[in-house]
Amino acid sequence: MALSHAIMTALLEDEMSGYELAKAFDVTLGLFWHASHQQIYKELHKLTDKGWLEKEPVVQQGKPDKIVHRLTGAGREALAEWVWGESRMQEAKDDLWVKLYNLSADNISRLSAEIVQRREEMMGRLYLYEKIRRRHYDDPESLPIRRKGIYLALIAGIRQGENFLQWCDEALEFLARAENTATA
Amino acid sequence: MALSHAIMTALLEDEMSGYELAKAFDVTLGLFWHASHQQIYKELHKLTDKGWLEKEPVVQQGKPDKIVHRLTGAGREALAEWVWGESRMQEAKDDLWVKLYNLSADNISRLSAEIVQRREEMMGRLYLYEKIRRRHYDDPESLPIRRKGIYLALIAGIRQGENFLQWCDEALEFLARAENTATA
DNA sequence: CGCCGCATGTAATTAGTTACATGATTGT
DNA sequence: ACAATCATGTAACTAATTACATGCGGCG
Numbered sequence: 001m002a003l004s005h006a007i008m009t010a011l012l013e014d015e016m017s018g019y020e021l022a023k024a025f026d027v028t029l030g031l032f033w034h035a036s037h038q039q040i041y042k043e044l045h046k047l048t049d050k051g052w053l054e055k056e057p058v059v060q061q062g063k064p065d066k067i068v069h070r071l072t073g074a075g076r077e078a079l080a081e082w083v084w085g086e087s088r089m090q091e092a093k094d095d096l097w098v099k100l101y102n103l104s105a106d107n108i109s110r111l112s113a114e115i116v117q118r119r120e121e122m123m124g125r126l127y128l129y130e131k132i133r134r135r136h137y138d139d140p141e142s143l144p145i146r147r148k149g150i151y152l153a154l155i156a157g158i159r160q161g162e163n164f165l166q167w168c169d170e171a172l173e174f175l176a177r178a179e180n181t182a183t184a
Numbered sequence: 185m186a187l188s189h190a191i192m193t194a195l196l197e198d199e200m201s202g203y204e205l206a207k208a209f210d211v212t213l214g215l216f217w218h219a220s221h222q223q224i225y226k227e228l229h230k231l232t233d234k235g236w237l238e239k240e241p242v243v244q245q246g247k248p249d250k251i252v253h254r255l256t257g258a259g260r261e262a263l264a265e266w267v268w269g270e271s272r273m274q275e276a277k278d279d280l281w282v283k284l285y286n287l288s289a290d291n292i293s294r295l296s297a298e299i300v301q302r303r304e305e306m307m308g309r310l311y312l313y314e315k316i317r318r319r320h321y322d323d324p325e326s327l328p329i330r331r332k333g334i335y336l337a338l339i340a341g342i343r344q345g346e347n348f349l350q351w352c353d354e355a356l357e358f359l360a361r362a363e364n365t366a367t368a
Numbered sequence: 369c370g371c372c373g374c375a376t377g378t379a380a381t382t383a384g385t386t387a388c389a390t391g392a393t394t395g396t
Numbered sequence: 397a398c399a400a401t402c403a404t405g406t407a408a409c410t411a412a413t414t415a416c417a418t419g420c421g422g423c424g
Binding site: 121174 | 186189190196213214215216217218263264267268271272273274275276278279281282284286287288290291292294295298305306325332333334336341343344348350351355358359361362
């Protein structure tokens, strides 16, 4: 599984609570991964049981107490080993593609609307990630090695997103033409 | 779930056995979806229990007998309803992105090798899907409506793949530079 | 007082992978 | 004889979603 390794990766530089992790996921890994807080808490317990993380309760004022988690030496090793190992390409199992296989005169306007919606959502994400890129990864050649890796992942996500936006525009035009010829 | 709907989609035009479905998935939906035969058989039973599919044993000569599955009226309705409904964008939960967040002097050549491998795999897939596009979707404007939807999904996958290839090339160059400056 | 953000969880269900299991026919 | 392709499954496990549950503190 990769969620556990994604969590450990997020903890490489900072110790965090489950709540903080859930939010950090959306910000730093959001283009690639989303994890619910339930899943994260469960995973944190497992990783702590394995000895890859250690936890420490932290008393806060003005807020409920929290439990921060920190990578152990064994955790660092296990993570490095996982990075070294094999991994497989994942398909984009998105319902939208399956829906398009069902395109018909009945649902063409509905599917167009859905593409418009997707387009807007992607625009929002891209806006956020472009901002991060400009602010923190503007001069990629001079970044420290780990940040260079993050940079590569970031631009992969941004490119993918831009590519999707372009597809949306073309698809919407194409569908509009298809709708017209159908009713003409 | 979408696997069940992907299966029903595949059965829109032809009745098929589980074995045939497993192969058809790799060919027609392969850029977006892969499903093991185990998962498909399980799903076929569920869908048949729901009354969305009906099955019929078919005796074959020279081959073991098979059980073909066919969409029922209720199945067609349920599928159309699903297409109409909401769906959410899916992230590309690929290990590669998480691994890149762990880039270090120790693993940079390993990760470069992995990108080379991914590049080759994607090249192979693209070759196949480009061939399908040229052969069956060369004149998209004149396709019947359903095929137009498939065309849109197909070019989305192809674009995504080409985009990935380009990223691979740039990433590999970038990593090579990073490796040199590290050892210089 | 009620809503929002912070903070952590359990339980049930659904989805997907991996390993195991069987047996027929065709080609070498 | 042996491997490859065709064909269908079960069992165990891992991963992910959805629903449910609790409680504090600050703000209007």
